[in-house]
Amino acid sequence: xxxxxxxxxxxxxxxxxxxxxxxxxxxxxxxxxxxxxxxxxxxxxxxxxxxxxxxxxxxxxxxxxxxxxxxxxxxxxxxxxxxxxxxxxxxxxxxxxxxxxxxxxxxxxxxxxxxxxxxxxxxxxxxxxxxxxxxxxxxxxxxxxxxxxxxxxxxxxxxxxxxxxxxxxxxxxxxxxxxxxxxxxxxxxxxxxxxxxxxxxxxxxxxxxxxxxxxxxxxxxxxxxxxxxxxxxxxxxxxxxxxxxxxxxxxxxxxxxxxxxxxxxxxxxxxxxxxxxxxxxxxxxxxxxxxxxxxxxxxxxxxxxxxxxxxxxxxxxxxx
Numbered sequence: 503x504x505x506x507x508x509x510x511x512x513x514x515x516x517x518x519x520x521x522x523x524x525x526x527x528x529x530x531x532x533x534x535x536x537x538x539x540x541x542x543x544x545x546x547x548x549x550x551x552x553x554x555x556x557x558x559x560x561x562x563x564x565x566x567x568x569x570x571x572x573x574x575x576x577x578x579x580x581x582x583x584x585x586x587x588x589x590x591x592x593x594x595x596x597x598x599x600x601x602x603x604x605x606x607x608x609x610x611x612x613x614x615x616x617x618x619x620x621x622x623x624x625x626x627x628x629x630x631x632x633x634x635x636x637x638x639x640x641x642x643x644x645x646x647x648x649x650x651x652x653x654x655x656x657x658x659x660x661x662x663x664x665x666x667x668x669x670x671x672x673x674x675x676x677x678x679x680x681x682x683x684x685x686x687x688x689x690x691x692x693x694x695x696x697x698x699x700x701x702x703x704x705x706x707x708x709x710x711x712x713x714x715x716x717x718x719x720x721x722x723x724x725x726x727x728x729x730x731x732x733x734x735x736x737x738x739x740x741x742x743x744x745x746x747x748x749x750x751x752x753x754x755x756x757x758x759x760x761x762x763x764x765x766x767x768x769x770x771x772x773x774x775x776x777x778x779x780x781x782x783x784x785x786x787x788x789x790x791x792x793x794x795x796x797x798x799x800x801x802x803x804x805x806x807x808x809x810x811x812x813x814x815x816x817x818x819x820x821x822x
Contacts, residue, residue, distance in 0.1 A: 611644055620730060666715065
């Protein structure tokens with residue numbers, strides 16, 4: 503009982519700290535730096551989830567974050583359970599020709615080859631010059647040795663992904679918007695510049711660059727994981743159709759990178775703008791050319807001969 507009373511006293515003390523900090527920020531002298539205000543709020547918000555008040559949605563963020571995470575986790579588990587129930591509780595079955603890496607006996611070759619597949623998909627996002635309707639059989643040569651030069655690309659890729667994710671995670675956080683809109687100027691008659699930038703009278707939050715990077719990486723990586731062959735085998739080595747959702751996150755990363763490079767230099771803006779125009783024109787031309795391959799089945803199969811000769815020729819012969 504003594505421990506319970508001590509916890510109650512601790513929660514009460516933290517509530518007093520929270521409301522005192524809010525009153526001080528709202529009515530007391532305002533510091534020159536908004537970071538000081540954020541530090542006070544973060545120090546006062548260090549309360550348990552059950553002690554958060556619904557009347558302060560901008561301060562009690564932990565409760566909302568916990569609820570969203572729990573909901574997403576339970577939804578994902580439910581979808582996975584339904585999927586396993588539809589498949590009868592067994593993994594999908596496929597032929598060895600559809601995914602030869604999955605049937606590889608050497609675990610070194612199997613592991614190195616599977617770790618290299620995300621680089622193949624990344625190349626399709628960066629430069630979709632070589633496309634195919636089918637990437638089965640030996641369309642992607644297997645890595646049979648540690649001395650294969652492609653292992654260097656694999657190491658660089660995962661190291662860069664780890665560094666980018668960790669840097670964005672450490673630098674993440676919600677920041678206040680400094681836009682002086684009409685809502686701030688009309689709040690309780692306080693139209694001073696300090697009021698327009700305060701958290702109390704203008705609770706308008708914008709995501710930071712780190713948060714945009716994390717969201718973009720999540721949209722790029724998470725939808726791709728079920729088809730990556732890293733957790734369980736699927737009936738293909740590479741499939742361009744699984745890159746539809748990851749391409750959204752990839753486009754966000756490209757846009758954020760272009761925005762960061764722009765800066766305030768007019769020459770830099772002209773250079774980046776020209777690069778974006780060239781990129782859009784080249785990808786549009788590639789889309790038009792690829793659409794011609796889908797006019798008929800024969801043209802589609804012939805376009806895949808250069809990437810997967812056995813499968814392309816077999817598909818052409820099956821039409822005759």
